[in-house]
Amino acid sequence: MSFSVRWIRLTLVVLAVVFATAAYGIRAVMDGPIEQYSGAALSGAIVYAIVLFIRPSITPWIAGVIAVAYCWFIEFAQLTPIPATIFQHSWFAGQLVGAQFDLVDVTWYPIGILLFVAAHWYLRTRSRSRAEASVR
Incomplete structure (x- = not known):
């Protein structure tokens, strides 16, 4: 495993923790649509980070x-x-x-994921x- 893959994985673990902390923080201080929408979007971002953790070389669209x-x-x-x-x-x-199923979450997962x-x-x-420029 190269240093860059280790660095990517460490960064993704940190990001997943930050996203989870943000989701629970928002849930603790807010109520209503912002809590719900941000929770779903951040959950999608956490899943995206996990996919990249498992397979750092995966393309963005497939992830x-x-x-x-x-x-x-x-x-x-x-x-x-x-x-x-x-x-x-x-x-x-x-x-x-x-x-509990919530159709709104079905919409907000891709929104959170699309940003990433x-x-x-x-x-x-x-x-x-940059890699191509350094080869020249």
């Missing part, structure tokens, strides 16, 4: 599709009784699978341009 698919899978699974049962047995596991797809694409393009 985005995987993150959205995972978020939607979890959200639509909440239409079954399984996540609610998990939530009753473990608070932590319940935070991962949720307990754009940032990932920009950084990836910029680093390639």
